[in-house]
Amino acid sequence: MSIEVRELTKKYGEITGVEQLSLKVGTGQFQGFIGPNGAGKSTTIRCLMGLLTPDSGTFSILGFDDKKAMASIKASVGYLPSEIRLYRKLSTQVHIALAIAIRRDAIASVQGKAAAAAFEKHAEQTAKTLSKRLSLDVQRPFGALSFGNQKKAGIVLSMLHEPPVLILDEPTGGLDPLVQETFFELLKERHTAGTTILYSSHILSEVERLCDKVAIVKSGSVIANEAIEHFRQKRLKRVMLKCHEDRVTACAAMVEQSGEASRVRIDRNVIQMDWHGLPSKLTALMTSINPKDFTVTEPSLESIFMHYYHDSADEAAEIGGI
Numbered sequence: 536m537s538i539e540v541r542e543l544t545k546k547y548g549e550i551t552g553v554e555q556l557s558l559k560v561g562t563g564q565f566q567g568f569i570g571p572n573g574a575g576k577s578t579t580i581r582c583l584m585g586l587l588t589p590d591s592g593t594f595s596i597l598g599f600d601d602k603k604a605m606a607s608i609k610a611s612v613g614y615l616p617s618e619i620r621l622y623r624k625l626s627t628q629v630h631i632a633l634a635i636a637i638r639r640d641a642i643a644s645v646q647g648k649a650a651a652a653a654f655e656k657h658a659e660q661t662a663k664t665l666s667k668r669l670s671l672d673v674q675r676p677f678g679a680l681s682f683g684n685q686k687k688a689g690i691v692l693s694m695l696h697e698p699p700v701l702i703l704d705e706p707t708g709g710l711d712p713l714v715q716e717t718f719f720e721l722l723k724e725r726h727t728a729g730t731t732i733l734y735s736s737h738i739l740s741e742v743e744r745l746c747d748k749v750a751i752v753k754s755g756s757v758i759a760n761e762a763i764e765h766f767r768q769k770r771l772k773r774v775m776l777k778c779h780e781d782r783v784t785a786c787a788a789m790v791e792q793s794g795e796a797s798r799v800r801i802d803r804n805v806i807q808m809d810w811h812g813l814p815s816k817l818t819a820l821m822t823s824i825n826p827k828d829f830t831v832t833e834p835s836l837e838s839i840f841m842h843y844y845h846d847s848a849d850e851a852a853e854i855g856g857i
C-alpha cells in the first residue's frame with residue numbers, strides 16, 4: 536500500500552473539513568479522488584502534505600508514518616497544489632535550481648556526495664525535458680506568468696525528482712487542451728514506470744480516462760472506492776419500451792414484478808425504467824411484453840458518478856452495485 540489514511544478528521548472551528556476519512560491507495564495505482572465542492576479533497580491532501588495538522592486519525596505514505604516521518608513523506612512525494620504560489624520575482628529556472636539544490640543537499644547528507652551529484656544531473660535534465668514538453672518559458676518571473684503557465688511551473692517542480700508518489704490537486708485548471716494532452720502523456724509515462732498517483736479532480740471525464748480506481752468523497756468521508764471497471768460493469772441500463780396501448784398497465788406490472796427495475800415511469804404507451812438485472816432476464820421480460828419498439832442505452836460513467844454526488848448513499852450503492 537503506498538498511501539493509507541486512517542479515520543482522518545480535520546475541522547475548521549465548527550466547519551468539518553473531513554470526518555473519519557479513510558483511504559487506501561495501492562502501489563502503482565492511478566487513483567482518482569473526486570467529489571463535489573467542499574467535499575474535503577483539498578483538506579485531505581493538505582493533511583497528507585503536512586500543511587494542515589489533523590485533529591485525529593493517522594496516515595502513512597510508502598510506509599512512512601505521519602507522526603514520525605513527515606520529512607521522509609515530503610521527500611518521497613511530488614505535490615501539485617490547486618493554486619501554485621511561488622516567489623513572484625523569481626523565474627521558474629531559479630525555482631527549479633532551488634528545488635534541486637535543497638534535495639541535492641538532503642541526499643548528500645544521507646547518501647553522500649556522489650549520489651547527490653548524480654541526482655542533480657538527472658533532475659536538471661528531467662526539468663529541462665519537462666519544461667520543453669510543456670512549452671514553458673523558464674526564464675520569465677513567476678509573477679509574470681499566466682495562470683496556466685504558473686500551473687506548468689508547478690508541474691515541472693512536482694515531477695523533476697521523479698518521485699515514487701505524485702499527489703495532484705486539480706492539476707489541469709488553466710491548462711489549454713494541447714498542454715493537457717502533454718500532461719496526460721507525462722502522467723501515463725510516470726504511471727507505467729510504477730509511480731503511485733493520487734489525482735483529485737472535478738472533471739469526471741479526465742478521471743475516467745486516466746485513473747484505474749476512483750474514490751468518491753462526500754461530506755468529508757470516502758463513500759466509495761472502486762476500480763473504474765467496477766462502475767463500468769455494474770452500470771445499469773436505461774430501457775424504454777413502447778407498448779401496445781391496451782397493454783401498458785399489464786406490461787408495467789410485469790416490469791415491477793421482475794424486481795430488477797427502478798425508476799419506472801409511464802408516459803402514455805411508453806414505459807421507461809432503469810434495469811439492474813442480467814441481460815438474459817431483460818430479454819425474457821421483453822419476450823413477455825412483446826413491445827412495439829424499444830431502446831436500451833447505457834448512462835455515461837459521469838452520470839453514475841453524479842448519482843453519488845447528489846443522491847443518497849443507498850441509491851448510489853444500488854446503482855454502483857456495492
Ligand SMILES: Nc1ncnc2c1ncn2[C@@H]1O[C@H](COP(=O)(O)OP(=O)(O)OP(=O)(O)O)[C@@H](O)[C@H]1O
Pocket residue numbers: 547550551552553570571572573574575576577578579737
Ligand atoms: N481554511 C478554511 N477555513 C474554514 N473552512 C474551510 C477551510 N478550508 C476548507 N474549509 C471547508 O472545509 C470543507 C472541505 O473543503 P475542501 O477545500 O477540502 O473541499 P474540496 O473537496 O477540496 O472542495 P473543492 O472541490 O471546492 O476544492 C468545506 O466545507 C470548506 O468550506
